[in-house]
Amino acid sequence: MKEAKSMAFVNAYGVLRTLENLCDTVDEAKAVCKSLKKPVSLCFDVTDGPCVTYHFTNDGCKMTEGDYGCTCKMKFSSPEKFNALIDDSKPGVPVKNIPQVLSFLMGPFTKLTDILTKYLMPSEDDLKNRDFFEKSTVLTMYTIGGAICALANNDSISKLSAFYIPDGDIQMGITGACYVTLRARDHKLELIKEKPDTPRAIMEFKTIDLANALFNGTASTMAELCAGNIYMAGMINMIDNVNRILDRVAVYLG
Known part of the structure; x- marks a missing residue:
């Protein structure tokens, strides 16, 4: 049995934190970061769950705990709601810099998570490529x-x-x-x-x-x-x- 709260921490500290390495090693992800006109620090604040910020710049991504330095924030009322972002692309409630939250989430962030999904859940055809x-x-x-x-x-x-x-x-x-x-x-x-x-x-x-x-x-x-x-x-x-x-x-x- 999975516990929703634990799943939220796995998503935040395991799955999404791997964006750090994705943006360092995969050219497609590097290109998304290079296309950013200015740095974006997106915080996901989950009630009874994780609160983490992903800092995106032209050089890549870095995750930190808490909301310090975030330029925009999305609030989730429960771990289940946050897990729905990962599983079903259902966003939470923007609570800081709403225009930036929505434009970044639906644009560069979605592009990066789609690339990440391709690498973490690869097809047999993709795996035939050694790199x-x-x-x-x-x-x-x-x-x-x-x-x-x-x-x-x-x-x-x-x-x-x-x-x-x-x-x-x-x-x-x-x-x-x-x-x-x-x-x-x-x-x-x-x-x-x-x-x-x-x-x-x-x-x-x-x-x-x-x-x-x-x-x-x-x-x-x-x-x-x-x-x-x-x-x-x-x-x-x-x-x-x-x-x-x-x-x-x-x-x-x-």
Whole structure:
């Protein structure tokens, strides 16, 4: 069972935060950002849910928590209402700089989320293109990293696993492609989109092809571990509990 509030955090911190990486790596998304006549900082404020701001400039996108620095804001009365924006393109209520909210949401923002959807929910034809395949897999990695943290901090089942994760940095990554840090503090997780300096635990996938197969469920984690294609080191109990949260990620993003 999905929890609406947890789904809202997954959407904000997992799915939409991946716009940061999309705008860094995909030419089509870069072009949308380059077309902006001025910076736009769009805040989504969800009652009993996340409040985050996505800052868009010609150079790309950056997400921050809260509404500080937002040039426009959209309010959602519940997590369910915010999730409807992602699932059904149903907007919330503009409460700041209404003309900019509407024009940006229906224009550049929709273009970017459409591109993101193409990469996170790719067709078989798209995946035949090697460049697309690699970028799709890396973007999925960032989305999963954000979703792990969102669920660890909000989902009732995932919080049970997070309770057993000691403080420290967990390194997740695809060899030679991308790395993220899951930073544990007081049983809360924070995503940092770079390799940690001193990880207490490491889980690394040997190739992009392996990572893609694991993400879409066509490869066995246990079989690949036994074959030496998934490298684990450090405090294995940290990884064990992250893997339990990953099972919940599959429920939310599946």
